[in-house]
Amino acid sequence: NAGVTQTPKFQVLKTGQSMTLQCAQDMNHNSMYWYRQDPGMGLRLIYYSASEGTTDKGEVPNGYNVSRLNKREFSLRLESAAPSQTSVYFCASTGLGRSNQPQHFGDGTRLSIL
Amino acid sequence: SQQGEEDPQALSIQEGENATMNCSYKTSINNLQWYRQNSGRGLVHLILIRSNEREKHSGRLRVTLDTSKKSSSLLITASRAADTASYFCATGLDTGRRALTFGSGTRLQVQP
Numbered sequence: 001n002a003g004v005t006q007t008p009k010f011q012v013l014k015t016g017q018s019m020t021l022q023c024a025q026d027m028n029h030n031s032m033y034w035y036r037q038d039p040g041m042g043l044r045l046i047y048y049s050a051s052e053g054t055t056d057k058g059e060v061p062n063g064y065n066v067s068r069l070n071k072r073e074f075s076l077r078l079e080s081a082a083p084s085q086t087s088v089y090f091c092a093s094t095g096l097g098r099s100n101q102p103q104h105f106g107d108g109t110r111l112s113i114l
Numbered sequence: 115s116q117q118g119e120e121d122p123q124a125l126s127i128q129e130g131e132n133a134t135m136n137c138s139y140k141t142s143i144n145n146l147q148w149y150r151q152n153s154g155r156g157l158v159h160l161i162l163i164r165s166n167e168r169e170k171h172s173g174r175l176r177v178t179l180d181t182s183k184k185s186s187s188l189l190i191t192a193s194r195a196a197d198t199a200s201y202f203c204a205t206g207l208d209t210g211r212r213a214l215t216f217g218s219g220t221r222l223q224v225q226p
Binding site: 004033035040041042043044045048058059090092100102103104105106107108 | 118144145147154155156157158159162164202204206213214215216217218219
């Protein structure tokens, strides 16, 4: 099983450009999450989707939008990229959508905004 | 602000030694989880301890939880060079919020 797959793995954007980060999981999980990880910091939650058809803001949602396309896919969109959004972005999923379940992570998208 | 904070921020030990990492948190929790992150990779779940548990083992890992002190520790025994990674604690809250809150991590270097 592939688990959680993120594309692309690397991307360089110019300020003001837009882009969508893709995430897909093949574990039939209900809940999916987007985090960002900055140097020396832990993961900060951007958005999450507890189940298909629902999305909720996390700790740092400003400048981002998400779409839960179906049960497998959860995308993150930067409408107008800013240098402060330079980060490593991780997608995760979990089965029952509760905080007492382990999360499964992809290997991340490394995004640089110039 | 981060719910969980790990201590120390960095730790360097020799192969065969034990490594202890600590995590403190601020509010009541439902469970606490530990994750490992190898360089350039995503996080991998190691162990979950529920708020009504005090200690849990998994192979060379031992996790303790003290809810009165709002703290947890992760002990890796007989460390190996392959244990070199960053380790994060994550807390699940009592409020029903479905997401975890991660600490800033401990970078462990195991010297061969």
